[in-house]
Amino acid sequence: MNKSKLFKLIVSIALPLSLGAVAGIFTAQSVPEWYATLIRPSFNPPNWIFGPVWTSLYILMGISLFIIWKEKATRGRDRAILSFMLQLLLNFGWSFIFFYFHLIGFALVEIILLWISIVMTMILFHKIKPIAAYINIPYLLWVSFATILNASYYLLNRS
Numbered sequence: 816m817n818k819s820k821l822f823k824l825i826v827s828i829a830l831p832l833s834l835g836a837v838a839g840i841f842t843a844q845s846v847p848e849w850y851a852t853l854i855r856p857s858f859n860p861p862n863w864i865f866g867p868v869w870t871s872l873y874i875l876m877g878i879s880l881f882i883i884w885k886e887k888a889t890r891g892r893d894r895a896i897l898s899f900m901l902q903l904l905l906n907f908g909w910s911f912i913f914f915y916f917h918l919i920g921f922a923l924v925e926i927i928l929l930w931i932s933i934v935m936t937m938i939l940f941h942k943i944k945p946i947a948a949y950i951n952i953p954y955l956l957w958v959s960f961a962t963i964l965n966a967s968y969y970l971l972n973r974s
Contacts, residue, residue, distance in 0.1 A: 823881055824881045827878070830880070831873035832877065838907050839910070842913075845914040854968075858964075872954045875951065875953060876951065879950040882944050883899070883943055883947050894939060895943055919972060920969050929958060933955050934955065
């Protein structure tokens, strides 16, 4: 692998991992304080599972970005990367909206937008390199579950 591709691989994986780490640092204090006081849905996973799942998903997201980024620069590739960045920004923002600002209803709207942006990114990635889209299937499934979980928290804790 040449230096340019190695650089792109490192940046592609480091970007989602770094944003996830920053979001985790800024929202971690809400977990034992505010989040622990919420009525939880019966299917809520244990808190310890979120770190390993998100770390794995961020790595997969980074690999998919690398697969696209290393392709020849075209309008389609640039649009796909822009879509990826948009969904990454929405992913980053959700943690703050839900955990830091405690806006469960607004977080639900935001995570639906995140889900749509993931689908759009996968469609654009598929046009360039189908494997880059397929790598994001676990991410889409997890965010689908997280959307249901967010909706459940909203319904159980409205007042």
